[in-house]
Amino acid sequence: MTVTAVPDVAGRRPAVRLRKLEDERWLAFALLSPTAVLLGLFIAYPFVEGVLLALSDAKVGDPGHFVGFANFAKLWDDNIFWTSVWNTFWYTGVTTVFKLGLGLWLAMLLNRHFRGKALVRAFILLPFIIPTVLSTFAWKWMFDPTFSVINWTLFHLGFISQRINWLGDPGLAMSSIIVVNIWRGVPFFAISLLAGLQTISPELNEAAAIDGARPWARFWLITWPLLLPVTLVVMLFSVIQTFADFQLVYVMTGGGPANATHLFATYAYQIGIGTGLLSQGAAVSLAMFPFLFAIVVIQLLYIRRVEVR
Amino acid sequence: MIEGALWRRWVFYNIPLILFVFVLLFPFYWMIVTSFRPDGELYRPWNAMNYMPFWTNKPTLEHFRYLFEETDFGRWMVNTMFIAVVSTLISLFCGVLAGYALARLNFPFAGSLGTVIFVTYLVPQTLLFIPLAEIIRDFHLGDTPWSLILTYPTFLIPFCTWLMMGYFKAIPKELEECARIDGASRWKAMLYIIIPIAVPGILSSGIIAFTLSWNEFIYALVFLSSPEQKTVAVGVTSELIRGDVFFWGSLMAGALLGSVPVAIVYSFFVEHYVSGLTGSVKG
Amino acid sequence: MAEVSLHKLNKRFEAFHAVKDVDLQIRDKEFVVLVGPSGCGKTTTLRMIAGLEAVSDGEIRIDNTVVNEVPPMDRDIAMVFQNYALYPHMSVASNMAFGLKMRKFQKAEIEERIKRAATILGIESLLGRKPRQLSGGQRQRVALGRAIVRDPKVFLFDEPLSNLDAKLRVQMRVELKKLHERLGTTAIYVTHDQVEAMTLGDRVVVMKDGVVQQVGEPLELYNTPANRFVAGFIGSPAMNFAEVTLAESGGRLVAEAPGLKISLPPELAKHGRTNLGRGATLGIRPEDIHIAGPEDDAGHCFDASVEVVEQLGSEILLDTRVGSALFMASIDPTIRVRPHEKLRLALKPDRLHLFDAESEKAL
Numbered sequence: 001m002t003v004t005a006v007p008d009v010a011g012r013r014p015a016v017r018l019r020k021l022e023d024e025r026w027l028a029f030a031l032l033s034p035t036a037v038l039l040g041l042f043i044a045y046p047f048v049e050g051v052l053l054a055l056s057d058a059k060v061g062d063p064g065h066f067v068g069f070a071n072f073a074k075l076w077d078d079n080i081f082w083t084s085v086w087n088t089f090w091y092t093g094v095t096t097v098f099k100l101g102l103g104l105w106l107a108m109l110l111n112r113h114f115r116g117k118a119l120v121r122a123f124i125l126l127p128f129i130i131p132t133v134l135s136t137f138a139w140k141w142m143f144d145p146t147f148s149v150i151n152w153t154l155f156h157l158g159f160i161s162q163r164i165n166w167l168g169d170p171g172l173a174m175s176s177i178i179v180v181n182i183w184r185g186v187p188f189f190a191i192s193l194l195a196g197l198q199t200i201s202p203e204l205n206e207a208a209a210i211d212g213a214r215p216w217a218r219f220w221l222i223t224w225p226l227l228l229p230v231t232l233v234v235m236l237f238s239v240i241q242t243f244a245d246f247q248l249v250y251v252m253t254g255g256g257p258a259n260a261t262h263l264f265a266t267y268a269y270q271i272g273i274g275t276g277l278l279s280q281g282a283a284v285s286l287a288m289f290p291f292l293f294a295i296v297v298i299q300l301l302y303i304r305r306v307e308v309r
Numbered sequence: 310m311i312e313g314a315l316w317r318r319w320v321f322y323n324i325p326l327i328l329f330v331f332v333l334l335f336p337f338y339w340m341i342v343t344s345f346r347p348d349g350e351l352y353r354p355w356n357a358m359n360y361m362p363f364w365t366n367k368p369t370l371e372h373f374r375y376l377f378e379e380t381d382f383g384r385w386m387v388n389t390m391f392i393a394v395v396s397t398l399i400s401l402f403c404g405v406l407a408g409y410a411l412a413r414l415n416f417p418f419a420g421s422l423g424t425v426i427f428v429t430y431l432v433p434q435t436l437l438f439i440p441l442a443e444i445i446r447d448f449h450l451g452d453t454p455w456s457l458i459l460t461y462p463t464f465l466i467p468f469c470t471w472l473m474m475g476y477f478k479a480i481p482k483e484l485e486e487c488a489r490i491d492g493a494s495r496w497k498a499m500l501y502i503i504i505p506i507a508v509p510g511i512l513s514s515g516i517i518a519f520t521l522s523w524n525e526f527i528y529a530l531v532f533l534s535s536p537e538q539k540t541v542a543v544g545v546t547s548e549l550i551r552g553d554v555f556f557w558g559s560l561m562a563g564a565l566l567g568s569v570p571v572a573i574v575y576s577f578f579v580e581h582y583v584s585g586l587t588g589s590v591k592g
Numbered sequence: 593m594a595e596v597s598l599h600k601l602n603k604r605f606e607a608f609h610a611v612k613d614v615d616l617q618i619r620d621k622e623f624v625v626l627v628g629p630s631g632c633g634k635t636t637t638l639r640m641i642a643g644l645e646a647v648s649d650g651e652i653r654i655d656n657t658v659v660n661e662v663p664p665m666d667r668d669i670a671m672v673f674q675n676y677a678l679y680p681h682m683s684v685a686s687n688m689a690f691g692l693k694m695r696k697f698q699k700a701e702i703e704e705r706i707k708r709a710a711t712i713l714g715i716e717s718l719l720g721r722k723p724r725q726l727s728g729g730q731r732q733r734v735a736l737g738r739a740i741v742r743d744p745k746v747f748l749f750d751e752p753l754s755n756l757d758a759k760l761r762v763q764m765r766v767e768l769k770k771l772h773e774r775l776g777t778t779a780i781y782v783t784h785d786q787v788e789a790m791t792l793g794d795r796v797v798v799m800k801d802g803v804v805q806q807v808g809e810p811l812e813l814y815n816t817p818a819n820r821f822v823a824g825f826i827g828s829p830a831m832n833f834a835e836v837t838l839a840e841s842g843g844r845l846v847a848e849a850p851g852l853k854i855s856l857p858p859e860l861a862k863h864g865r866t867n868l869g870r871g872a873t874l875g876i877r878p879e880d881i882h883i884a885g886p887e888d889d890a891g892h893c894f895d896a897s898v899e900v901v902e903q904l905g906s907e908i909l910l911d912t913r914v915g916s917a918l919f920m921a922s923i924d925p926t927i928r929v930r931p932h933e934k935l936r937l938a939l940k941p942d943r944l945h946l947f948d949a950e951s952e953k954a955l
């Protein structure tokens with residue numbers, strides 16, 4: 001507001017009440033300050049602290065000294081680190097593709113009228129709602145080499161003839177983890193995409209059908225382009241969550257067997273908390289930052305382009 | 310639209326949907342069956358003759374008894390509940406106010422602050438847990454519920470703010486202007502008009518924030534150490550696994566009970582949860 | 593009850609100058625209508641009076657007190673919004689009580705006032721309902737009720753009728769007029785509909801591009817528009833215009849255009865002579881054109897070819913071509929006319945308007 005006082009000769013003039021909260025700027029300041037304090041203390045400060053830590057040789061109980069990029073140099077020569085980098089990308093890429101495909105399929109199955117739809121929708125979200133650690137334990141138990149219900153099923157269906165050690169073999173362990181992540185993520189994709197589908201007027205599809213478009217053409221020419229903005233945002237969230245995942249791997253394999261299934265986060269935990277090499281651990285998790293940053297920037301730019309279109 | 314003959318409807322819609330539902334829900338069924346299965350049946354190899362995967366004839370409460378008598382499971386539940394409720398309330402308080410300011414007030418840098426909130430919304434907990442552990446220790450908060458109550462808002466506030474911004478933006482600005490002309494200050498207009506109208510959004514944010522806190526793992530794992538301070542997820546992980554011996558029955562019983570509060574809250578507010586979830590990806 | 597005066601009022605949105613040097617004295621108990629095409633700055637002006645928009649330059653006084661920096665809550669005004677802005681989570685009664693509660697009125701007094709307002713507006717039976725359970729017309733009444741319980745110094749209306757269907761709009765217009773006569777509160781009313789402006793306003797302010805074009809009583813605007821814009825904006829169907837040149841012919845001033853040669857009456861000619869040789873715009877309202885008869889002076893007649901015939905029952909509207917110009921004429925409904933027919937039309941000379949071609953000001 002302009003606060004230039006207009007002198008008033010003829011008339012009376014009320015005392016301008018100095019209630020600061022009437023001024024949008026002061027009100028905004030007041031409303032934002034609790035958030036700013038908490039986020040400053042527990043996000044901005046740790047971030048700076050993390051950078052300093054990664055540049056030092058601190059251990060548990062030893063504040064350490066500045067050592068420059070020594071920690072990162074060490075990581076450069078660390079095979080397990082590179083395995084984790086590769087794993088993280090593989091894990092993120094594969095699960096995202098499957099979550100998107102299956103989620104979209106499920107969303108389309110749900111985007112119809114049928115009896116019990118509300119109930120089905122409510123139950124379907126359960127894998128996403130139930131604490132990941134707890135549901136992952138159920139999967140770990142299902143994958144148990146000796147007592148596995150999965151082995152039993154595959155055996156009785158005739159697919160296997162002997163036991164499979166799901167979590168004991170490096171390749172299989174990663175695939176098992178991927179399966180669990182997809183299981184947990186599909187509901188989120190499905191429900192979000194379903195909401196997107198519901199905003200697309202059925203008349204568009206009907207008009208296209210009358211114009212002679214087959215279902216497949218209708219999907220690619222109408223549904224998919226209109227759904228793209230929502231899809232991209234859902235993928236943004238999912239990719240970041242998956243890239244920085246910890247709980248699932250921690251419970252399923254703890255990074256094993258023989259450090260074959262580490263992601264950034266589990267490896268950072270193992271080094272920083274497990275072995276107590278705080279600086280080294282901080283370096284591993286900070287190494288995630290440039291990748292995350294690039295992912296976010298690329299996706300946001302792409303989303304903006306799609307939304308402008 | 311017309312979906313064609315009955316068999317087409319089954320092949321293309323009903324059977325795939327049934328398969329989806331089956332796969333998505335089976336692990337929970339497995340969790341339930343396991344938690345009532347006596348140990349004798351539990352540790353019977355899958356290729357044994359009398360392996361009976363989907364049912365048990367001798368259901369037992371033994372695993373639940375173990376949970377409550379031999380571990381601090383009750384405490385863990387109370388801890389988790391306390392932490393989730395308090396951090397949710399803090400986050401709602403901050404998020405509603407911040408969301409209101411960012412969505413409805415004009416002030417310098419409003420746009421860039423909105424972006425900052427969105428970016429912090431994207432910061433994963435695993436990026437900062439090591440330096441945070443140090444800070445928590447410096448503040449002498451280690452091994453107390455407050456270490457989590459104060460740090461959970463770092464991911465809950467951005468979420469609540471973001472969601473609330475969407476709800477606030479949808480409320481016509483005339484309502485507030487009318488209230489101000491009617492004699493309300495900005496503050497009162499917010500309190501009596503805008504916030505009550507945004508109650509569905511507040512509920513959605515609150516429910517999702519609650520499930521997110523209940524779900525959080527790595528901070529709880531790193532910041533808490535004594536058994537009686539732990540949350541369900543951490544307690545179950547550390548106290549029901551001894552070396553490489555897993556107490557599967559009790560583990561599943563704990564997982565089951567640990568899921569119940571979230572499931573209850575969720576079942577009461579499914580619609581709010583879903584609208585919050587879909588609102589949060591609308592951007 | 594109050595006087596409102598605007599003095600050199602300006603509003604700039606960053607680079608955009610939305611309201612320019614608006615001067616206006618509104619008398620106590622007066623009903624003033626701001627009218628103009630969409631985007632001309634009416635709402636912005638009203639919002640500055642309400643205190644919702646900061647004044648960039650100039651001064652607003654209510655009862656001779658400068659209120660530029662007084663927050664809306666302390667201005668003692670009431671406003672009815674286009675979308676009504678009823679608080680959706682409150683009942684009708686609470687909606688009406690809100691302003692009084694904020695001003696710390698006694699409970700009994702609040703109830704008394706709500707009852708009175710509800711009786712005036714005929715909404716007693718709706719008091720317990722929520723806004724979403726009301727029809728458009730009922731919402732409108734509640735919004736009015738919320739304004740009148742406050743008994744404010746000034747009422748502000750921002751296109752309050754534009755969300756109603758045509759029939760209800762006419763009905764509410766009449767009721768608003770009655771209400772104002774009964775309460776006598778100073779009112780400022782914004783609309784883009786000139787019919788509303790003409791029927792409601794004691795005085796009408798015509799705006800265009802943030803500038804006041806003319807202020808006057810409705811008939812004044814209709815009969816003596818200050819410029820071509822006001823002439824075209826007020827009146828329906830709109831005034832016909834033809835670009836003409838002015839020339840002396842046999843002692844009379846004649847306005848000429850292809851297919852048109854009209855001698856101007858002496859009074860108009862006096863003003864028109866200042867523009868001799870320069871361009872001018874001739875204006876005539878459709879209702880001042882009729883089919884030529886023997887009594888009409890040849891200098892006031894012209895030939896037209898009919899393009900479209902619109903039968904309205906009470907009158908016939910003819911879209912005609914006169915030389916290169918299009919003229920609309922409103923004629924007696926009993927006359928039979930067909931498209932493509934050639935007609936000889938006459939106009940009422942004392943109803944002619946003449947505008948400068950450059951400045952568009954009335955001559």
Ligand SMILES: Nc1ncnc2c1ncn2[C@@H]1O[C@H](COP(=O)(O)OP(=O)(O)O)[C@@H](O)[C@H]1O
Pocket residue numbers: 605608610628629630631632633634635636637
């Ligand atoms: N907050 C704003 N920021 C920028 N321009 C605005 C704003 N509000 C109104 N305008 C512009 O000012 C002009 C006048 O608007 P308004 O007063 O709403 O017109 P109307 O006469 O239709 O009520 C319009 O061109 C509009 O685009």
Ligand SMILES: [Mg+2]
Pocket residue numbers: 631634635636
């Ligand atoms: Mg307007």
